[in-house]
Amino acid sequence: MRAQTASPDLFASLIDDVVASGSATITVSSPRTGEPHHELPRSSADDVRDAIARGRLMQVAWARAGFAHRRRVLLRAHDLLLERADQLLDLIQIESGKTRGQALEEVYQAASVTRYNALEAPRALRGRRVRGGLPLLVSTRVKYRPKGVAGVITPWNYALSLAAMDVVPALAAGCAVVQKADDQGALSILALRRAFIDAGVPEALWAVVTGEASEAGEALTDDVDYVCFTGSTATGRRIAEKAGRRLVGASLELGGKNPMLVLDDVDPARAAADAAYACFAAMGQLCVSIERIYVHRRVAGPFIAALVARLSSARLGNALDYSSDYGSLASAAQLERVRAHLDDAIEKGATVLVGGEPRPEVGPWAFAPTLLTGVTPEMRVYGEETFGAIASVYIVDSDEEAVLAANASDYGLNASVLTRSPARARRIADALAAGSVNIGEGYRGSFSSVAAPMGGIKASGLGRRNGPEGLRRFVDPVTVSHATGLMQLPRTGAEFRSLAGPFLLLARVLRAVRRA
Template sequence: MRAQTASPALFANLVDDVVASGSDTVAVSVPATGEPHHDLPRSSAGDVRDAVARARLAQFAWARAGFAHRRRVLLRAHDLIMQRTDLLLDLVQTESGKTRGQALEEVFQAASVTRYNALTARRVLRGRSVRGGIPLLLTTRVRYAPKGVVGVITPWNYALSLAAMDVVPALAAGCAVVQKADDLGALSILALRRAFIEAGVPEAVWAVVTGEAAEAGEALTDEVDYICFTGSTATGRRIGEKAGRRLIGASLELGGKNPMIVLDDVDPERAAADAAYACFSAMGQLCVSIERIYVHRRIAGPFQRALVARLRDAKVGTGLDFDADFGSLASATQLERVRSHLDDAVAKGAEVLVGGVPRPDAGPWCFAPTVLTGVTADMRVHAEETFGAVASLYVVDSDEEAVLAANASDYGLNASILTGSPVRARRIANALEAGSINIGEGYRGSFSSVDAPMGGVKASGVGRRNGREGLLRFVEPVTVSKSTGVLPLPTTGAEFKLLGGPFLLLARVLKAIRRA
């Protein structure tokens, strides 16, 4: 096994960057050992308010620095991310328990998001001229003003990439950020932030706080000008309600119970490989991972056998290398959640096709990737998000039955279609109720497409990250209209009487020539 690039001295150095005025800390355990690994400072509500106040002052200069300056800074940060790949991979693996390959997805995503926003922000946000209300008499331009201080609340499961997808576009738009990091992902976030600070982002422009949601999270939502949250639907509803009362915007990416449809024209072995990864990357602890598989009856037998064989033979481990196919659950809490869903399903008649047991030989929180069949509506695993190492397999008799079953959920975050027919894929994709749809694989196509919006429908959230939409959420459009002086606008009854006819004629002419 290769030597770890991170060290206890680095951990202590990174946690010093947390905005925390007191001496309170929490011991954070890691999946490889289950034992305490480092102490993380706790931020109070007062610390959060102070961080927002400092960010508000620093944001004015950051916004005035302009797009060209921010572009240079973000591109330098991109290069530092690439230079520190091994360190970031070690930190992501240490905190989350995922494999090195799955950690590599995070580092790649963070770099991609940084590069995209650095190169795209000016084109999207520089403003534009639009048609004035009265041609020749009025000119109108729309400019975009940064919203100010953005609050970002990110979870532990994809700490690096989810932080980048919210923080970097906010910085590119000229906003400042105060981010509440989850305890289990704080080191990765702090290391990412360190690259941006060294690249030229002022320290107060991106501050990191920690602590309990009831204190630090509530204080953050009370103070900022816009809030981004990734996490459970229940918590997202509360944050959205608070944001609504304050009349500030919110971007909420919430839960999912994501379906995969496997049609009868696929290669079973290839489909099983795609399904296994889509379900158990990061051991299912990903908002867009697959938890429900709907397979056509004509291919159900060979697909099921291939899936069982692949998962039975997969290597589970926690080493800081590329040896393992699947990693660990992130905490004892996650392990208990998986056990709870599994025990409930088995007690009510579900059958375990593969897995279903802990893997203490691989790590204290490791669990064998588990596929169930015979799942019914009275089981928790049927409709409730497990967010862990359990997926359910259902057999369907038609494309239409698969679509109806896939859409029969309160959630609508991601969906997947495996088929050899572009026509069938397109028809089913148009019928699915989800914010992202992947054809030919599980989630990585849409997740990695940083030029395209990402988000959910129904109980999976509101708002979008990535793409133009991901930038535009951090600005307020301001309309600036100017009278040209060619002809004064009417201000008296007599002037309206004189000009009313020409104005109405103008409206008819504009419609006739299809001018909006």
């Protein structure tokens, strides 16, 4: 087994970067052992307000430094992320319990997000000329002004990549960031931040706070100029209500109960391999992972048999190397949630096809990947997001039935279609109610496409991260127009009377030449 690159000295150094003035701490345990791993300081409401105030002062200079400077700094950070990949992989595994392969997805994603925003921000946010309402008489430009201080609230499950997807575009746009980190993912976030600080981002420009949502989280959303939140739909609704009262913007990536449609022309073994990973990467603790599988009756038998066989033979483990297919749930609370959904389903008549039991020899919170059939609407697992090691399979008789079942959900974050026919897949993708649709894959195609917007509809959220849309949420468009002086615009009734005919003629001419 390879040596761990993340040491106790590194943990202590990173923890020192949390903005916290008091002595209160909380014990954070690792899913690999269930034992206490480190003490994390608690940030108070005053600490959060101080971090916002310092960030607001630093933001002015950062914005004035310009795109070229920010691009150089962010590209240096990108290179440091790759240089420190082993360290970051260790931290992700220690905190989350996921495999090294799934941790690698996070590091790759963080680097991709950093590179994209460094290079794209000058193009996406550069001011531009637009046609004035009165050609030749009025000249108009649109410019983009950074909002100020962005508040970023991130969860534990994909701490590194989700932090990067919100923090990096904010920095690229010229904003400061105060980030509320979940306790279970704080070390990974602090290591990510350290790379950016070492690359030249001023320390006060990106502050990390911890603490209870009722104190640190409330203080953050009370004072920042824009809010990014990733987490539960219930919490997202409360944040949206507060942002609405304050008249500040918010982007919210919330829950999902994501469907996969397995059509009747698939290769069953290949489709089963794709489904297994889509459902149980990070043990299902990912907002875009698959929890509902709709398989056509013609291939249901061989597909389900192949999926059960693949999950039965999967290797579970927590080693800091690439020896495991699946890892552990992240906490005792996650284990309890999975057990509650499973017990409820079994009590009401569901059948366990594979899994359904803890794996204590792997880790204290490890649970076997579990596949259910016979799931009905009165069961919690039918409509609620499990966010854990359970997926349900349903047999359908047509593409139309599969689409209707997939769309019959309060959520609309991600969906997947497995078929050999690209045309058929695109037709079905057009009919699915989801912010992202992956063809021939579960979630990684859209998740890794950082130049494209990512987000949900219905109860899965508001706004988009990634792509130009992800950058523009951190700026306010400002329209600047000036009269050219070629002719005086009318101000009196008499002046309007003399120019009424020419103005109406101009409108007709613009329509005729198809000018917007």
